[in-house]
Amino acid sequence: MALLSLNNIEVAYDQVFLAVRGVSIEVPERGLVALLGANGAGKSTVLKSISGLLKPERGAVNRGEITFDGRSILAIDPPDRVRLGIVHVLEGRRVFGHLTPRENLIAAATMHRDRGHVSALIDRMFQTFPRLAERAKAKAGYLSGGEQQMLAIARALMTEPRLLMLDEPSLGLAPFLVDEIFDIIRAINERDGVAVLLVEQNATAALEIAHSGYLIENGRILMGGTADVLRSNPDVADAYLGGHQKVDYHAVKHYRRRKRWLA
Template sequence: MNALTLNNIEVIYDHVFLAIKGVSIEVPQGGMVALLGANGAGKSTTLKAVSGLLKSERGQVTRGDVKFMGQDIAKLAPQDRVKIGIAQVLEGRRVFEHLTPDENLIAASAVHGGKADMERNRDRVYSYFPRLHQRRTAKSGYLSGGEQQMLAIARALMTQPKLLMLDEPSLGLAPVIVAEIFEIIRRINRDEGMSILLVEQNAIAALDVVSHGYLIENGRVVMHEKAEVMKNNPDIREAYLGGAEGRDFKEIKHYRRRKRWLA
């Protein structure tokens, strides 16, 4: 069974702008999948169609099916989607800066169980993020960017999700920190069998940890392949993996316009 199935969904903002145009995506139960694409391609909108956060931005799914563990979730409120096991880590971290990491985690734990469950879950989360445990009494606003991203992921884990969706976790971080965070994400997937949908512009980092990838452009999925196949695809390398050595700018622009996967 797939943890997540999007079947031909369309998303419209303000009853006018068609942002997502027939997107279909599958995330296997216990699998790890990347959704790649440039800025404005529709990646974040796709995640919000799953988490239910479109309404606050005057967006809505107007066509297609959104299913989680075989259940149609189109009519569920965002908080109910969290309760059944869907968690989204929003782009830009958005931690509670006036609270400590410990308090951030406690605030996210209200979804499930009592105090004993919270403490056990918090210990589990800190085992993935020992750096956060060291800084657990500091104000979160004073954490580094990488530590805040770790906290955002840790806070999502406190809801005990079955599907974890990460929106640009590498954004604005140094490569060494990106590598550390992606290795933690890989461990979470491996150790807990948690399904993960990873949205990234950093295709190099994403394709190193996932099994499959989808490429979205202008609201449409234009490629779906195994990660290794995507990494070796010359068009993907040219447009997303920095494979333009030795070519002048005009040639690169022309190449990007004619991307063969759109032919």
């Protein structure tokens, strides 16, 4: 049984704009799944439907079902979804800039009552992200983009999740930092057994670490399969696998699927 399952969900904003149409995806226990697509394809909306963050943006799941560990979660509030083991790292990092890395981590540990356990978790985060240990006394707002992304992931891991959802972790980062961030994501999945749902435009980097993936366009899932299957598809290669240094995202944004994708 899948840890996370979306069955034919439909998401609308303001009860008018249909952003996601009939999306069905699964994330296995300890799996690492990539959700690929261009800007505006519906990737972030899918994540927010899982974490429960649609309501502040006047969005709602109008149809379909989302289950986590066999339990429907649509009626569960976002804080309780975190307690179930679902955590969402939003696009843009959104760390608390006026706090230090340690204080950011402490702020995410309110669900833990044992101070000793919180201290052990912080030590584990600093071991996983040595750069944060080096900048432990700096204000998070003065960290580099890569360091802020590491902090955002570490802060999410303070909740000890079973499912880690990441929205565009490579956005705005230099290629060598992208490699470092993705190596850390793979290590978290393999070492700690945390399932990962990774939303990315950088399909090249995502498919290097993912076990499987889905391609979404205009709110619909067009293709799904193992990472090898997606990499070997010529249309995916032409549109998305130009490499993080060569890909023209403007062209990707306006790409339209070819007929053989429907075959």
